[in-house]
Each structure stands twice: as structure tokens, then as C-alpha cells.
Amino acid sequence: MLSFDIHLERSGFTLSVNEQLQLVDITGIMGPSGCGKTTLLRCLAGLEKIPGSSIQFRDVIWQRERQYLPADQRQVGYIFQDGRLFPHLNVRDNLTYGVKRRHPSSNHLTPDEVIDWLDIEALLARPVQSLSGGQRQRVAIGRALLRSPQLLMMDEPMAALDWAAKVRIIPRLRELNRRFHLPVLFVSHDREEMARLADDMLLMSNGQIADKGAVHWLLSQAQGLLADDHALSVLDGTVRKVGDYGVSELDVDGCEIVVDQDDLEPGQKVRVVVQAADISIALDDVQRISIQNRLRTTLEDIQELDDKHCLLQLRLKEQVLLALITQRARHKLALNTGMIVYAHFKAARLEVQ
Amino acid sequence: MLSFDIHLERSGFTLSVNEQLQLVDITGIMGPSGCGKTTLLRCLAGLEKIPGSSIQFRDVIWQRERQYLPADQRQVGYIFQDGRLFPHLNVRDNLTYGVKRRHPSSNHLTPDEVIDWLDIEALLARPVQSLSGGQRQRVAIGRALLRSPQLLMMDEPMAALDWAAKVRIIPRLRELNRRFHLPVLFVSHDREEMARLADDMLLMSNGQIADKGAVHWLLSQAQGLLADDHALSVLDGTVRKVGDYGVSELDVDGCEIVVDQDDLEPGQKVRVVVQAADISIALDDVQRISIQNRLRTTLEDIQELDDKHCLLQLRLKEQVLLALITQRARHKLALNTGMIVYAHFKAARLEVQ
Amino acid sequence: QTVSADVLRVAVASNFRPVVQELADSFSRQTGHRVTLSSASSGVLYNQIVHGAPFDVFLSADSERPAMLEKEGKLVGKPQTYAYGRLVFWQPLNAKPDYQTITEWRGRIAIANPETAPYGLAAKQVLEHFHLWGDSRIQLLQGANIQQAWQFVATGNVRAGFVALAQLRADKIDSGYLLLRDELYTPIRQDAAVIAGSKNQPLAEQFVRFLLDNAQQAFIQDAGYYPVRDVQPTRDAQPVVEPNAGSESKIESTYTQVYKG
Amino acid sequence: MTEQVWQALIITLQLAGVTTAILMVLGLPLAWKLSSMTSRVRPALEALVALPMVLPPTVLGFYLLVAFSPNSLPGQLWQDITGSTLAFSFSGLVLASVFYSLPFVVQPLQRAFEQLDRGLLEAAATLGASPLDRFFSIVLPQTFRPLLLAASLGFAHTVGEFGVVLMIGGNIPGETQVLSIALYDAVETQDFASAHLIAGGLIGFALVLLTALYTLDRRPSRKKEAH
Amino acid sequence: MTEQVWQALIITLQLAGVTTAILMVLGLPLAWKLSSMTSRVRPALEALVALPMVLPPTVLGFYLLVAFSPNSLPGQLWQDITGSTLAFSFSGLVLASVFYSLPFVVQPLQRAFEQLDRGLLEAAATLGASPLDRFFSIVLPQTFRPLLLAASLGFAHTVGEFGVVLMIGGNIPGETQVLSIALYDAVETQDFASAHLIAGGLIGFALVLLTALYTLDRRPSRKKEAH
């Protein structure tokens, strides 16, 4: 639980946010460049002077009136947008800087674990000046994690990483969050990263919080701030069967969805991310097609995004799926609300809950 | 035309590359973190001491034996991975630093143009310390462009940018390349960025050039270094008709492809990027389906990626399309080489040549 | 503080230090008490004594500072003259400079600062006597003290200067200078005094008396000063080499009488 | 003479060592404070610290002498507390040297602290380092070279200084006579053999010491490098 | 007295001004060269530059006097070229002051140059700036504060220095008599009224000058800020 009421004036920019976050899971923050994401994190971490504002984390008052808990006592881990490795220390000493200073009772990740999954074993003795961009960023992530924080703040932590590294790191961050009940605040411009990592989300704009909610819901909003060709849906489901061909079948609102992953347990809760643009609509129940996921849905709503596209809202039972199609297709198929349509999408990307 | 034969030894890392690049278009460089992308650019720009190596750009020898052309005389524009704005100058003075020093005969972009499309008008009088991460990166891009270089090198220039900014900037960079015949070397981890921006590509690994070729071809290779779920195809086509609903019809090897863009001219050459994972296969010529692009192709090759996926190589007439499907689907459909199949994909992303 | 009982601290003007060094050694041998010498310019020593410096004896290069100290009650007893300085005109590259050399002098000439150094004042008086003071044909180069004036000449930067006879004696220089007639300048009286705060007052007084002994006075005379008492003629009663011995010895005899009185 | 020179050497080293140590202890927090001050009084304070530089040493020494004399308040206080006078004692010398060499230590330190990347301090804070901890674990190692410079400036200046020391110390052999004064004495008394010896020794010593220092300082550079 | 004091003041300012200018002109390239040198001789060179600091000024002055004498090679050369001796001339004073104050200028500059982010120089190079251009457009503005420090150290030191000046200058009123000597004389002759006046004036002047300088220096900070 993190509640804050922050007002910060700068020449030409005002941050004004008043929120209460449950913060059990991973909370994402998105918004256009310069909207105040970094500034918000800095305020929360205690790196900005914000007289008159108040912040409370769990039952500790971080700031109120005269009371001010300095940054080093807030037990946050912060991954800076610009790295900030200590140039006078080598990689190992950068990593362990926080270890020596962490609260003795905090939950511990061991350096070996972190070094292993960030794949920086070979760099340990190196001076940080000799690291490549991606190597630096991995060390910065490791340093913040090893500090064993009560709250982890990450400001675009994976911008310089290649996809292989991201794929390694994201599941570990989720695991960390679950294992140590470590809440995470996570800034990113990458929707895919956001959908894979975050549970809740804040949408910022012009120094204010424009919207907040579950990642499922917010990312699948096609309007407003995120209006581009990247709307997506997040579906919750349960593993039904771990089958042949290394794929698994899920139960999502009673429908079957196939995902190409086989390291699952029947009964496990999972989350499926489907890009609205990945979905196509068929009026018939076509069979001889490679698409495995053909969900029978009711077309609930048609939203015209522009003169080319429209976004369809498709209802399963409880959950909703978004599909982005062209106006041309809509008219060719003569789509109308209330129709039964088949939502086609290929074996989807999946994050284990 | 850029030819180089570079050998650089560092503790634990050796860069050893010998290549000749046509460099009329935009050349992308990809490869895992720490493989030497930045180091290669630095060598080319004249920022590393590399005795015994040789570099020639067009008919100017940049380095050979004792001859060494210093960085400031190579007329390159360099966008650094870490920004490097001058802290003692404000945004405007950072932008114009190179303007004052550029070769008088070089092709000029005007500051106003650049400021406009990077959307940094409002920041001009600001000290650079007060910029957000994305704002900095845009200023760094502008600074390098305004220097009117003969060769532009960009080291992950868009890592901190939101998608909206990328979408604004990428077409401009291509336009720049065409308008001023400005060759570009472009490092990125993002395939989508790469596919949209680059024409040719170098794949690096461990300090060596592992592969090189057209982006079409290299990105659609599903093996080797790029083996992940991101294979894609790049198709060349011609605009046939700019039609209703704001979409246009293209002719790609005699097949019709629909793209959701209407600012095209009939007869224009365009490029279409299709993710292999976006394609599905149907055995019948299904009609009542929202998918607009249903290409009749011959299944030429089936490549097993792992026990879950396989990559299909589909031939149009001249060009090849890659499709990533599950093994399960492959067996359900009983696919075999030589079969006629319909490749389905939604209105595709498109870059004007 | 326990040690100070048998250590005598003597504050001595820099230019007299080489002389007193040897005298102090023989004093130590005679009495068994150690003597430490602290040297600086008389002005500095004066300031230090005023502000409580732990000296027992003050050997000034002039008579004014001891007199001022006496007036301020910083002394035990009266100051006592222990030597008179002697001024020479030194031109190393000229074997026998004479008064004409001075009167016809053009250009640079080194002196000590007349405002701070007694030898400087004496030099000024000599120049005034020959109406050369303020003469634009002569450029005065002032050292902060007589030592610097000497250094200016000794290093070859200035061709001539007014220095102390003692300095030339210390360097065993026996030609190239003119020993100036005593009536040309006010006697350069150097006074000794016992400091009021001294913890070794008897020893301090003993040291001053020791300086005034004939043997020591003879030594001082050898070093290039006038003694304050009649001394046994030593080897220097008639200086071995005096460029213009004739006139000089005559004047010397009259003046020594004045001093004795 | 030689014994006296040895004594002077030892006193010189003691004086310079103690003074440098005190200077660092005083100078570090002072420079830090100054570097992070935003108040209007900062320029005035900076000017005050720089002041001893513009006064000729002997003159400064004279005024210190006046201040240290038992007739003045500070000197009085010192005497009441310690039972001995401040002037003409080793403590007095140290105090005077500290005062005189302070700007040579504080100013380079202050500039170094100002050049410091504050972002690193923020990073350290989020890693749990208290302000003092940050000072020792980030600021000091980051400013290692300027620190060395400040210390060596302070040391060298104390060794070479002599106007103040002469005035305050009284040139008492074995107590307050330092090498520079012994050297001065030698030159003054035309004892050039000794003078050349001491000067040569000082120069040789300084050369060796400084070369050693600077060689040590050339460990793999830790400055921010072009990457 | 007063006219002489005025003259001394003017000469002092001239001397300090000219010396500081020369020091900057010499010191900037020297410090730059030293800061980017990787050769083994660097520590030795650094020690050499630092050397004048450890010698007492009067002693240094004495040796300079020896060097400036027409009997020695440098003095001889100077005399052959200019027709006048180096000692006791304003030029000689300047030369001596430059020599003496060099370390106070070179060392802070060198440290500042070492702290500089070389990455910015690379960026400037790719933007077409030649080495000289980079020095003026990047290095100097980036090291503005240390530069100011170096210049003010050089200036203050030249004003306050007096052993060397006393020795080399010959205290010629209107030519080589600087303020510090006048002040010294006043203290020496117990003319405390004048001494207090001059010292007070010097201090006041320095305070005003330095405060002004440091206030100027407080323009919106350009150091790398936490972002």
C-alpha cells in the first residue's frame, strides 16, 4: 500500500498526483516522453524536495509536513534511466554495494542467483567503464535487486537489452515479486514489456495520472492516450491440459485456447496477452486452417478508431477480447453488434501468473 | 562505399571485421549485448586507436598504416548510446553546435525542420540537465542530423522513445537517406525498428560479422543468431490502387495485398513487413473472414525450429514469405512441401521506399 | 620547562649570527650551558619579544629596538652596546675603489633598506654626504636587509653596493672595497639586552658580560666590527689589507676615542 | 650545524604532517559544506577562506602573533587552558600553518566536490547509504586525485612556507626551527655550503616524494572514460 | 608614504595581472598536456612543476638571483637580447612570479582536465570540432570554475608572495616595489599605523574582489546535475 499526494512545480512543468496504490503486484507506469514518469519515481524514492506533499508506504510515513524520511532509509531499490554505476568500483563491487547496506531482516536474494540470471558472471572483475550499454544496464538491475528493497522502482530498465535478455529477465522479476512479496513500480515505453510484466498500470500525461487500472483493462483501451495500433487484451485462464507438440490447452471462460508452452502444470493460473491487431474475424467455423485458437464470441461493440480501422469488442463469457480490423473488412463482412463471430488468433504469448 | 579491415584487441574481447559495404541505403547492425556493435561504430568514426587497421569511405582513406584522418574531419554524424549532450549549453546551442562546424558544401537540413519533426520546439531554451530521458535522446538525434554528415551512425538512437515518437521519426530518417543520399549505419535491438528502417543488415556476434545481407532476407532467417519468435519477411511491391476505406492495394509478385494506408501514389514502390508469426495458413480459399490478405502460395519448405514450432517458406512468384506455425497445426493440416496453401495475414505494416 | 634551566635562548639579528655562533660555542664550553640561537631581522625579533617570545637575550643590529623595548618595560636593566657595524663600498670588479668611484658612480647600486636596516640608513647618509641621494643618475636597489644588498652584489646582478665589512670578512674578501670613513654616517650601534621574561636571568646577564670581555671583543673586531672597549691589539689592530689605510687609520683612532667615552 | 639541520628536518616533517592531517580533517567538511551551499553568504565565506593567500606571510604571521600573544583574548584563553603560550610553541606553529594553508586545501577540494556527479550520490542513497557513508564510499574515492592534490599542496606549502613560521615560531632550534628557516638562516649568514645542501636535499626529497605520489596516483585511471 | 603606497598598489596589480595572464597562457596547455600524458615521465614532470612550492620564497629568490645574474647563462642571454639585466626589472619580477606561482595554476587545471568527461570531447569531434576548437568550445566552458580557481590562486599568490619579489625586485619605488614589501617594511619598522592601513586595504580589496568573483561564479550552475 502506497499512498501519495505530491505537488511539484518546475518551470514549465507541474507534477500533481494524488493516488493510493495497492502495490501488491507489479505496477506499470506509461505515458509520453516528458510526462513526469521519472519525476514521480524520484519523488517517491526521496530524491526530490517536495515540501507540502505527503507519501506513506505501508505503515511508514515517508513524508508529511516537516517529517521527511531520507532516501537511504526508505529501503527502495531504484534502477535509474541512466544507469549510474559507480565508476570507481568494478562490477562486483557495484553489485555488492547495496548488499552491505541492506536491512538485515530483509529477504535475501543471493548475489550468485542474480549474477546467474543476468548473465554477468564473466564481467565481475571488470571496471564498469569497459562495459557495453546492455552490460551496464544488467549490472544496474542486479545492483538494485541485491539491495533487497521493500519496493522496487525501475525506470525503463530494459531499454538497452536485446530480446533474449528481456526474455530471461522478465519472468524472474515476476517471480521475485511473488516470492518476496516485493511490490514493483515499472516505467516502460514498450507495451509488450508492460503487458508481460505488470499487473496494474498508471497512465500519465502532462504531470498527472490520466488513468489507472489493471493492465488487462488499460492496455486494451484503444482510446485516449494509448491510441495507436498497439491495443491488446489480457485474458486470465487456467491450464487444462499439457499436451502433445509442446503446447498446452487453457480454459479461458470455458473456451479452449492453445499456447505454445509446455512447462505448465494443469490447474495453474496463467495470463495470456493477445494483440488486438493479431486477431481476425471469421463468420464461419473454418476448420482447415493453421490457426489453433478459434473462439466463438459475441460481437458486443464496434468502435470506429479512424476512417480505416475499427476496434471490435468481443465477449467470451466474462472476459473481453479486442480485435482491430479494417473498416473495409468490417463492411465486406457486414459486421453488426450481436452477431456471433469467430475470433482467430495464433498460439498466443503467455505469462505465468 | 565503405570498406574496412579492423582488428582491435581488448582484454577478453577482440573485434575483427573485414567488410565492404555498399552503403547507399540504411545499414542496420544487430547482435547480442556486448558483441561489439558500439565498438565497430567507434572505430569507423575515428574514436578508437586501431593501428594496423584500414578504413576507406568513398574515395577518402580514413585510416591506413600511418595515415589517420581524425574524427572531426570524417564528416560523420554520430548518435551515442549514452546521449552526451553538452551540459554547458542549452538545447538550442547543443543542436547548433555542429551547424557552425559543418562543411559549407554539404546538404543542409534546416534547424527548423529538425526541431519540428523531433517536436522539441518547447525545449530550445532549456538547459539539457532538465530534460527527460526521451527528450535528451531526441536532442541528440537532432544534433547529429544538423551536422549534415556524409555518413550517419546511430547507436540505439530510439531506445528511450515512446512509440509515437518512433513513428514520427523513422519515416523522416528514411526520407533523409533518400533525399540527401545520406548513408546510415544503425544499431538497434528492436527488430521492428530494424525492419522499418534498414535496407541492409550486418549481424554481429562475438566481435565478428556473422552474416550480412538485405534486411528482407536476414530478418526472415529464422536460424542462427536471431532464432526467436520474431522472424519476419519483407516484400517489395508496387501500389496498384489507392482505394476506399483508406486502404491501398499493392501488387506483390502479381498477388494483391491490402495495406491500411492511403497516402500513396499508384505506381509507387513500397516495402511491406510481415511478421512470420502473424501469418496463418488455410488450405481452402476462405471468404467470409476479416483477413484481407489471402495469398495463394506454394509451400516450398518446412523447417522445424523446435519441437513446438516450424517455419514455412511460402513462394509467391519471385518472393518468399515466412510463416511461423505450431507443429500441432502443421500435423492437423497435414502440410507437405509442394502443396498450395493460402497465407493469411491482416493488413500489413508498410514503409514507403 | 625543566630543560630551559640550562638552555640560554639568544635572539640575534641575522647579520650578527655568524659571529655569535662561535662566541656561543665558547660560552657553552666555559659555562656548560647550552646556547640556542634564533635569528631573524631585528624588527621581527622586536615584534616577537613584545608578544612574549621566550628569549633570554636579545642581540639587536641596532640600538633603537632595544631602547623601545626598555621603554615598554620588556627588559631587565639597560641595553648595552656590544659592537659597532662598519660600512663598506664594495665593487668586486674594481681592485681599489675610492671615494671618487662613489661620487662618479652612475647606474645601479645596492643598499639595504634605509627604513628597516641600520646599514641602509648609514649608506643613505653616505650618499647624502656626497649629494648623491635622490640623484637620478644613481639607481638604488634596496635589499630588505644588509644581507640582500650583499647578495645583489655577490651574485653579480649589481656591480657595487654598500655592505657590511663583516660580510666581506666572513667571505675572506680582502680587496675590491672601500672602508668608509666613520664620520660619514651615524655609528651603527648594536645593542644587547636581557629580556624581562627570561627564566635564566643570571645566565643571560652572564652571557652579555661575556660578550663584552676583551677576548670576545677582539673576536668581534676581527669579524669586521668596532669593539666597544679597548682591546688588546690583535692581528687586526692594523687591518692586513686596507685599500686606503692611511686616511682610514687616522680617522679610526679619533673615533675609537669617542666611543670609549 | 648538521645536527640542527636534522632536528629542523624532523620538526618540518612533523609540522607538515600534523598540519596536513588537520587541514584534511577540517578542509573536507568545510569544502563539502561550501560546495553544496546555496545561500548568499557562500561567496563571502569563500572569499574569507581564500584571504590568507593575499597577505604576505610575514605580515600574516605578525597578525597571528598579535592574536596568539598572551595579551590578546585567544592567546589568553590558550594559556589559561594549556598553561603555555601559543606563540613560539609547536602548537602555535601548527595553528598558524593550518590557517595559512587552508585555502590551498579547501579550494581544490571544493572544486572537486562541485564537479562530482550528484547522480551517483542519489544512486548510493537508494542503495541504503547514509550521508556519511556516501561521503566515504562515493565522494572520497571519486575525488581521490583532487584529494591527493589538496593534501600535497597543503604539505608542500607548509614545508615551503616560512614567513609565518618564522614570525610565530621564533626560530628556536629543536622546537620551532623548521627546515625552511634553517635554509633561510644559511643563506642569510652566507653559509652557502649548508644552504646548497639543504636546498638540494629539500628539492631531492620533494622530487622523490612527489614523483612517488604521482606515480601512485597513476593507478588504472578511474575517471569517467569515453565508452 | 601614501603616494608610494599607491604606486606599490598599481605595480602589484600590474604584476599580478601580467603574471596571471602569462600563467594561464602557459598553464593551460601545460596542464592539458600533463593531464593527457600517459608516458612514464609524467610523474617526474608533475613533480618538477610542483617543486617551487617546497622552497622558501627567499631561498628560491636567491637561486633565481643567481640564475638571473649576468654571470650565468640565462642572465647573460637576457642581457644580450634586451640590453638590460633581468634582475630588478619588472620583467624579472614577472618571470620569477610566473616560475613561483606556476604550480598553483597548473595543478588545479590539470586535475580539472582529468575530471573532464572525455565522452563529450568525442561527441564534439564527431560534430566537426578540431582539437583546438574542442578545447575552446568544450574543455574551457566545462572547466570554468576550476579555471577561475586557478587564476585566482595565481593572482592571489602573486599578490601575497613577497620573498621572491623582494629578492629579485630590489624594492625600487615605482618600479619593483610592490604592496607586500611596503607592508613588510611597515611591520619591520614598527610603523603599525601604516601596516594596519595597508593590510586592511589589502584584505578589504581581496574580500571585495573575491566575493565578486565567487558571486559571478554562482551563475546557474552548469555542473552535471542529478536528473
Ligand SMILES: Nc1ncnc2c1ncn2[C@@H]1O[C@H](COP(=O)(O)OP(=O)(O)OP(=O)(O)O)[C@@H](O)[C@H]1O
Ligand atoms: N531539473 C529540471 N528542471 C526543469 N524541468 C525539468 C527538470 N527535470 C525534468 N524536467 C521536466 O519535467 C518533465 C518531466 O520529466 P520526466 O523526466 O519526469 O519525464 P519522463 O516522463 O520520465 O520522460 P521520458 O520518458 O522521456 O524519460 C519534462 O518536461 C522535463 O523536461
Ligand SMILES: Nc1ncnc2c1ncn2[C@@H]1O[C@H](COP(=O)(O)OP(=O)(O)OP(=O)(O)O)[C@@H](O)[C@H]1O
Ligand atoms: N574500454 C574497454 N575495455 C575493455 N573491454 C571493453 C571496453 N569497452 C567495451 N569493452 C567490451 O567490448 C565488448 C564489445 O562492447 P560494445 O560496447 O561494442 O558492445 P555492444 O555490441 O555495443 O553491446 P550493447 O548492445 O550492450 O551496447 C563488450 O564485451 C565490452 O565489455
Ligand SMILES: [Mg+2]
Ligand atoms: Mg524518464
Ligand SMILES: [Mg+2]
Ligand atoms: Mg553498444
